[in-house]
Amino acid sequence: MPYSFVTCPACERLHRCIFYLDEIHTQGTDFKFPVEFKAAVTLGNRLTKDCFVQACMRMRKLGHGHSLKFWSSYEVHQQIKTLKLKSIDQYQKDNRNDFIKLIDILRWVYENTQQSTWDGLHHWAAQSLSYQRKVSAFRHINWNDNQQEFTNDLIKDLANECSEPEVIQLINMYGASKTMQTLLEIYRNRYEQTSYGIWQEMRDQVLKRLEDYAGKK
Incomplete structure (x- = not known):
């Protein structure tokens, strides 16, 4: 005791x-x-x-x-x-x-603190993309509609759009040629390649932070 x-x-x-x-x-x-x-x-x-x-x-x-x-x-x-x-x-x-x-x-x-902060910028920017993908997935739901029906198809679509890929092929991770880029360039390209709706204000804030603090990765 x-x-x-x-x-x-x-x-x-x-x-x-x-x-x-x-x-x-x-x-x-x-x-x-x-x-x-x-x-x-x-x-x-x-x-x-x-x-x-x-x-x-x-x-x-x-x-x-x-x-x-x-x-x-x-x-x-x-x-x-x-x-x-x-x-x-x-x-x-x-x-x-x-x-x-x-x-x-x-x-x-x-x-050490500087290095830790710099390393964290990559994960922070990646999380912003993940968050915006989830926000985009919920765009079809009208939260002010008390009669909104959460059908099986709607739930499946939400799950598919929100889930992270569980398997990433090695060729996708390491197959492309390597070039020296800043984190700003990497995430600007990733934003341009997204197929879902992007919250413009958040995009601008993330890219501005990377421009101010991030170097090459």
Whole structure:
């Protein structure tokens, strides 16, 4: 039978406890850690700003009695060092040391966040096409008509128009010749090749966002 943490004897002895919080449990967790409590934050591959801040801010008195240390794998350590070297001038390179500072970790997290955002633009644009296809599929339904009949044929048509292809042939995925294109060019072409009704305002907003932020894919 589960018990509330406040009834546990450890609740009054947090200074003698070790806590392990994985990525999921850092969200919404609020232990009243005593002053001078220390935490070790593990730095995993592709760690982004939101996850990083979620983990660090479990220490509610950070800078006022709470402190952090950072642990990473060798691979992550090398990534941080590489970014550090790219950010310094020749004089600093000649007089550099390999000591990793907080600013170096923050630079690495920022770089990961940028890359994650850029990678997500492709999926975001793909979802806009999927959403518009579903909106188009419902165009034959008059929602203000209480006498609207949902016949078997209507339901089948909706399912066919809304469903994503479950099988994609390899030749369709990799058979075409490869050319370097921006995400804007890719999705502008996809919009032109669609056979269903497109919401013009949404199309323009998606393409504008890709024009502002996306590069080549």
